[in-house]
Amino acid sequence: MPPASERLASLTADLLVRDLPEAAPHDAAAVGRATARHLASLPVVTRAGVRVAQAVVVGSAGVLGRRPYSRMTPQARADVVHRLAGSSLPLVAEYFRLVRGVALMVHHEDAR
Amino acid sequence: MSYDVAVVGSGPGGAVTARECARRGLRVVVLEEGAWVEPGAAEPYSLDQMRRQYRNQGLTVALGRPPVAYTEASCVGGGSEVNSGLYHRVDPEVLDEWSAAYAIEGLGRADLDPWFDSVEDRLSITTPPPPMNAASDVLRRGAEALGWDGLDVPRWVRHGASGAAPEKQTMLRTYLADAIAAGAEVRSGVRVERLRVEGGRVSGVETDRGVVRADHVVVCGGAVQTPALLLRSGVRRNVGRGLSMHPTVKVLAQLDEDVNDPRDLATYQVKEFAPAMTMGGSAGRPGMIALGLSGTWDRDRELSADWRRQSVYYASIRSQGTGRVRVLPGAADPVVTYHLTRRDMAALRAGLGRLMLLLSAAGARLQVPSYVGAPRVTDAGQVGPAAEAMSRAAAAVMSVHLCGTAPMGEDVRRSATDSFGRVHGVANLSVNDASLLPSAPGVNPQGTLMAVAHRNVDRLLEGSR
């Protein structure tokens, strides 16, 4: 998986810690990967937009968590991602709207 | 290899074209980018179906504020393989409106009625026998309580033995089967990159598998891909500009009884405000229910466990706004934009409000409109404020009916083709799909575009006799 997709999978899994508290970590990680694969089919321009939004998300996570996203503990990542997903920051809010919608579909469909 | 006719795209427009040309003895090839998926092989409305039969796995969006999520099929049979099969004849007033605005010849209801008859016959258009499914009955109850007009919409399905699932009469089962029986060749997994246009004529198409030569090319790629292909090929006059759709907003309703059959949806439509606005039912698999609640997930996550008592309903409008399809050099996907006017937003709010009133009247005790941060609605008094609160920033708007990107007509300042789909300025090139309809017609469009496609190909073949 390319690095941008891996990051997307990780952010999705972090989002699911609160969104689907009943999901085991390995299930959340699997949904994260499937969501990233699905979103890789976005049309070119939208995909580029999502990448930009993701960069803003990761940057904002670093500011909120006071250290780079990749160096945070899983708990800290989940907290920060939950806060960002509930924010109304442009790009960030839209990013999580898209990711959450696809992840919920994937979770409900692929689990069946 | 050289053919009399190359048809680009195998959706309803392409399938009608291929069948009629092959039946007249012409050598026909249909080039379809998507895969060949037997009807029924992918579960309807499922994520698996999106992955196998939709373009970009269903993740397409028209940019704007709000953006409009739209979907296009990409498979042999096009939209007919994935859609709900709801059939209408277009209102005569809409045909008159189009004819006047674009100077279209021969597009009155009397001109189209024989073609509608023919489509209805081949697709076995029928109203399902009673009883209505539970999700439909909710709409019927609400409409009756409010004295609003509605109907159980006819569909292209065949009802088998009792208990057997009805068989949708998709293009693969009907028109494409006929085309193949008459000698047409259907090639799946072949993308047409460009048309070879030179000196006002087209000599064939360039595909990702090589060049296909043909005496006549008919582009039937649907309302987004048809203009994209024309633009990539340098055919630009009035192409890609007038994208028109039925913007749609949704509400999740919870009833006291089980209403959700994940394999099907409500076929009843409320037509009290038609053609300006229609209300009906959407697919309601658990994943769709969760998606419907995703704008309020923190609050409503527990509701999704009760999905059997829930169903998703929609209000869709005839929009005043328009959009555009553009191509970027080197990019495979076109860029699509759509602008909802103020009046459109007001109509969507009004639609949302009326839909919630109807569902309240039908006995829904809990409703959640599908927009970010929407309130829960538990009585009719809360409907107005909940509808009014849908802002551009929060709205979740979608559409599956796209038209208008290569409009037909004799007015060369506005149209891309003549009244019968022949592209202005390129002698042997036609368009024969939803792109020709000048605007979204206020009813589910497939029946109308098929009747128009029949009429056009008949005219084309008359000319070649």
Ligand SMILES: Cc1cc2nc3c(=O)[nH]c(=O)nc-3n(C[C@H](O)[C@H](O)[C@H](O)COP(=O)(O)OP(=O)(O)OC[C@H]3O[C@@H](n4cnc5c(N)ncnc54)[C@H](O)[C@@H]3O)c2cc1C
């Ligand atoms: C989920 C959904 C539900 C719907 N429900 C209804 C309904 O109930 N009733 C109704 O009347 N309408 C419905 N519609 C709309 C209806 O399906 C469309 O209006 C109709 O399919 C449009 O037909 P078309 O021939 O214009 O194009 P399409 O059906 O879009 O077919 C175009 C085909 O061309 C192929 N193609 C495109 N470009 C190329 C290329 N460059 N090379 C090769 N192939 C290409 C595509 O892959 C596609 O298969 C629905 C649509 C959807 C998506």
